[in-house]
Amino acid sequence: MxxxxxxxxVGEEIVEEFNFFEDWMGRYEHLIxxxxxxxxxxNQYRTDDYRIRGCQAQVWLRASFQNGxxxxxxDSDALITKGLVALLVRVLxxxxxxxxxxxxxxxxxxxxxxEHLSPTRKNGLDAMIRQIRLYAVGFMQTSQAS
Amino acid sequence: xxxxxxxxxxxxxxxxxxxxxxRIRADFPALSLTVNNHPLxxxxxxxxxxxxxxxxxxxxxxxxxxxxxVHRGVHDLSQRATEYYESSRDIIRDFIGARxxxxxxxxxxxxDSINLVAQSFARPILNPGDEILVTHLEHHSNIVPWxxxxxxxxxxxxxxxxxxDGSIDYDDFEQSLSERTRLIAIAxxxxxxxxxxxxxxxxxxxxxxGIPVLVxxxxxxxxxxxxxSDLDVDFYCFSGHKMYGPTGIGILYGKEQFLEKMPPxxxxxxxxxxxxxxxxxxxxxxxxxxxxxxxxxxxIGLGTAAEYMNQIGFEFISEYEAKLLERATDRLxxxxxxxxxxxxxxxxxxxxxxxxxxxxxxxxxxxDKFGIAVRSGHHCTQPVMSRLGIxxxxxxxxxxxxxxxxIDVLAESLQKSxxxxxx
Numbered sequence: 001m002x003x004x005x006x007x008x009x010v011g012e013e014i015v016e017e018f019n020f021f022e023d024w025m026g027r028y029e030h031l032i033x034x035x036x037x038x039x040x041x042x043n044q045y046r047t048d049d050y051r052i053r054g055c056q057a058q059v060w061l062r063a064s065f066q067n068g069x070x071x072x073x074x075d076s077d078a079l080i081t082k083g084l085v086a087l088l089v090r091v092l093x094x095x096x097x098x099x100x101x102x103x104x105x106x107x108x109x110x111x112x113x114x115e116h117l118s119p120t121r122k123n124g125l126d127a128m129i130r131q132i133r134l135y136a137v138g139f140m141q142t143s144q145a146s
Numbered sequence: 147x148x149x150x151x152x153x154x155x156x157x158x159x160x161x162x163x164x165x166x167x168x169r170i171r172a173d174f175p176a177l178s179l180t181v182n183n184h185p186l187x188x189x190x191x192x193x194x195x196x197x198x199x200x201x202x203x204x205x206x207x208x209x210x211x212x213x214x215x216v217h218r219g220v221h222d223l224s225q226r227a228t229e230y231y232e233s234s235r236d237i238i239r240d241f242i243g244a245r246x247x248x249x250x251x252x253x254x255x256x257x258d259s260i261n262l263v264a265q266s267f268a269r270p271i272l273n274p275g276d277e278i279l280v281t282h283l284e285h286h287s288n289i290v291p292w293x294x295x296x297x298x299x300x301x302x303x304x305x306x307x308x309x310x311d312g313s314i315d316y317d318d319f320e321q322s323l324s325e326r327t328r329l330i331a332i333a334x335x336x337x338x339x340x341x342x343x344x345x346x347x348x349x350x351x352x353x354x355x356g357i358p359v360l361v362x363x364x365x366x367x368x369x370x371x372x373x374x375s376d377l378d379v380d381f382y383c384f385s386g387h388k389m390y391g392p393t394g395i396g397i398l399y400g401k402e403q404f405l406e407k408m409p410p411x412x413x414x415x416x417x418x419x420x421x422x423x424x425x426x427x428x429x430x431x432x433x434x435x436x437x438x439x440x441x442x443x444x445x446i447g448l449g450t451a452a453e454y455m456n457q458i459g460f461e462f463i464s465e466y467e468a469k470l471l472e473r474a475t476d477r478l479x480x481x482x483x484x485x486x487x488x489x490x491x492x493x494x495x496x497x498x499x500x501x502x503x504x505x506x507x508x509x510x511x512x513x514d515k516f517g518i519a520v521r522s523g524h525h526c527t528q529p530v531m532s533r534l535g536i537x538x539x540x541x542x543x544x545x546x547x548x549x550x551x552x553i554d555v556l557a558e559s560l561q562k563s564x565x566x567x568x569x
Contacts, residue, residue, distance in 0.1 A: 025566055029566050056506070056507040056523050078505035078508050079505065080508050080511050080512075081507065
């Protein structure tokens with residue numbers, strides 16, 4: 001097994017994957033499939049404590065710190081949001097906090113899904129990204145303190 | 147007295163319904179928009195309707211050549227602005243069949259109107275243990291102002307139950323009335339389900355017990371001719387932007403006998419007769435409730451919107467919108483796994499639904515990709531959604547400028563969305 005792909009490499013991989021589809025319907029079907037394959041957050045964490053409130057769709061996010069890396073599990077009650085959550089987890093999971101903080105999420109723009117990150121969508125995704133960054137800052141401080 | 151100022155009359159003589167709608171659509175610039183490479187299909191009218199060019203041009207003309215502050219200056223422009231602002235009040239008086247122009251208060255919208263009544267009418271008369279009656283169907287705007295006034299006074303908010311189809315449980319309504327009921331606040335048309343509430347019967351029963359009634363007419367005014375005198379309603383509230391007029395302007399109709407006794411809602415300019423530090427006396431109705439420089443352009447634009455609706459005519463509006471609702475109900479019921487939420491017998495042109503077990507957000511997102519604007523979520527009626535055990539719905543709401551073809555596009559796009567979601 002070669003060295004682990006970087007965040008931008010995984011991002012590019014996703015862009016290539018989505019380029020395969022000719023129209024938006026194909027891209028959305030693929031996104032929804034990805035959401036379906038996301039390993040769900042443990043039911044015990046599907047609670048208000050881990051819930052990121054969106055007006056329309058709900059997102060649950062949990063992070064733990066293992067061997068210097070952040071491990072994310074997440075879920076959403078809407079399929080499109082869940083697909084986007086799956087993409088974010090795929091790119092950011094098992095990374096060092098500093099890499100998560102510096103992550104370039106430009107791939108979402110390239111696959112024409114960036115509109116979903118707008119706070120006006122009220123789907124919880126922009127809040128989820130903020131929460132991911134907060135976790136990264138928190139774990140970075142924890143690791144520096146220890 | 148009919149004081150409606152006629153502008154260029156739309157003549158529908160000799161045209162069939164489809165031609166009439168084509169003619170109407172040409173008045174609405176937004177309806178020619180392209181969204182996500184599709185012609186816009188605008189089915190979010192219950193949230194806010196689009197504006198006809200007549201309203202847009204009227205506001206533009208006001209700001210271009212007629213603007214000055216109202217009720218203040220002796221100069222020509224101020225006189226003119228005042229004249230247009232006040233004649234808009236006459237148009238609205240006529241539009242809803244009020245007896246007197248002093249009963250028409252310009253507000254920011256329905257929410258503002260309800261809050262005004264909550265604070266100026268209800269608050270002074272409420273004592274601990276008194277009751278205000280609402281229904282389970284209400285928009286948050288017809289719940290929260292009453293919760294606030296209940297907190298302020300120790301009164302209680304009682305809620306009338308609804309049936310599963312979204313109609314009012316009239317037995318529960320009758321049983322909920324008590325000698326402590328001080329006010330009934332009720333929607334005329336449910337914004338999330340489209341149910342038309344039998345407000346005339348409710349008002350008549352309430353008046354039998356001496357209880358005044360406020361009606362939230364935000365969702366009714368765009369669809370049906372309102373006659374506040376015939377309804378004998380005590381307060382009737384509605385918004386300009388849902389009836390083809392501007393945002394930020396709305397109406398509180400109130401019976402003069404109540405408005406006269408009510409203290410001002412806000413203090414400021416224009417609502418006073420004389421001010422001194424020893425005490426202030428208030429202006430007459432309706433100005434007592436219109437503190438500060440009002441939304442002059444909004445009021446004038448609203449008058450034009452009411453005239454526009456009059457020109458189209460409520461006979462056409464009711465008849466045509468009923469057909470739209472029938473077509474939508476028919477076409478959507480053919481979609482596998484589509485479930486209507488709100489199936490009361492009497493409905494305005496609104497369909498709320500769920501597609502199998504999908505989240506309303508997903509359906510609305512995909513419809514948007516097809517150029518269709520619908521609303522998803524709880525529609526500011528969370529109690530209705532929890533009563534029906536659902537997180538929200540997808541809502542398509544129709545206006546007289548929507549076409550049968552657009553409903554077919556909605557049905558086809560829902561089929562395609564279903565394939566994307568469940569393939």
